[in-house]
Amino acid sequence: MATTGSAGPRRLWILVALGVLAFVALLVATLPASLMVRFLPPTVQMAGLSGSVWSGNAERVIFQRRELGSVRWNCKFLPLLSGRLRCEIALERVDGRLDAVVTAQRGDLVDIEDAHGSLPVAMLGEGIAAPGWTGNADLSIERLRLARGWPVAISGGAVFRGLRAPGARGLEIGNYELTLGEGEVGSNALSGRIRDLGGPFRVRGTISLKPDRSYLLQGDIAPGPGADERFLRVLSFLGEPDSAGRRPFAIEGTL
Numbered sequence: 001m002a003t004t005g006s007a008g009p010r011r012l013w014i015l016v017a018l019g020v021l022a023f024v025a026l027l028v029a030t031l032p033a034s035l036m037v038r039f040l041p042p043t044v045q046m047a048g049l050s051g052s053v054w055s056g057n058a059e060r061v062i063f064q065r066r067e068l069g070s071v072r073w074n075c076k077f078l079p080l081l082s083g084r085l086r087c088e089i090a091l092e093r094v095d096g097r098l099d100a101v102v103t104a105q106r107g108d109l110v111d112i113e114d115a116h117g118s119l120p121v122a123m124l125g126e127g128i129a130a131p132g133w134t135g136n137a138d139l140s141i142e143r144l145r146l147a148r149g150w151p152v153a154i155s156g157g158a159v160f161r162g163l164r165a166p167g168a169r170g171l172e173i174g175n176y177e178l179t180l181g182e183g184e185v186g187s188n189a190l191s192g193r194i195r196d197l198g199g200p201f202r203v204r205g206t207i208s209l210k211p212d213r214s215y216l217l218q219g220d221i222a223p224g225p226g227a228d229e230r231f232l233r234v235l236s237f238l239g240e241p242d243s244a245g246r247r248p249f250a251i252e253g254t255l
Contacts, residue, residue: 033058046071061091066123069093079103095120108148115141121160132166135173141180151209154180154190159197171230174199178207194219198226200227203247209255218250 033049033056038045048059054075061068072090079086086103098117102111103156121135124147141156157180163173175197180190194217198201205219221238222245223231 011163068123091117093119096123096136100141110146112141112144112146115139115144121163131162135163136161150211150213151190152188152211156180156194171234173201174201174224176203196224198224198228200231205249209252213255214252215255216250216252218248219246220246222246
């Protein structure tokens with residue numbers, strides 16, 4: 001009988017705790033989205049906020065002085081029970097769109113899943129595209145994990161279309177496919193493969209991104225059909241080609 005009697009109060013406390021949690025969730029869900037402005041880091045600005053903290057919209061979002069576009073979010077309740085914040089995010093621009101599911105959890109970990117859409121390469125940051133480059137990136141990222149803002153796991157890929165170098169007479173670089181994997185065997189580096197999809201260059205190579213923020217892009221390159229003199233002059237800096245007309249290259253640096 002003692003066991004049965006003690007089970008009743010425990011069930012009561014569970015019901016009370018669930019009731020309090022539901023009340024807090026309801027309170028947060030009804031808070032106006034405009035309150036978010038007070039808690040944003042200095043690198044993020046939002047304007048034209050509507051809806052609630054839980055499900056709302058910002059007509060204008062700026063990150064690190066870069067105009068992103070409008071953002072819509074819709075967060076889920078159940079993941080909060082395990083200490084995670086999980087939201088569906090939609091970024092919209094005149095020249096592109098990106099949809100993703102973002103989950104934030106303890107330890108400064110952020111998971112980005114099912115990220116798909118098309119964006120101008122200039123939005124990807126200087127670590128991906130040099131300043132002044134134009135073109136579009138069709139993104140299909142299955143999963144990207146960030147630890148303190150740095151990628152530690154990734155799978156998926158991207159297709160870069162219509163790449164053009166800076167300047168009024170910028171070289172048309174062509175189209176490329178980047179396939180990303182979880183990492184290199186026996187190392188903490190993230191790796192990927194890149195190949196051309198037509199254009200003035202024939203490219204095949206690999207890319208490696210290490211935890212110390214260093215990267216290495218290496219492979220070989222050859223002129224494509226109908227490549228003009230400008231491309232041939234660029235390739236001549238890489239040395240003499242092999243019997244197949246390919247020249248090796250390697251680009252490394254730190255992000």
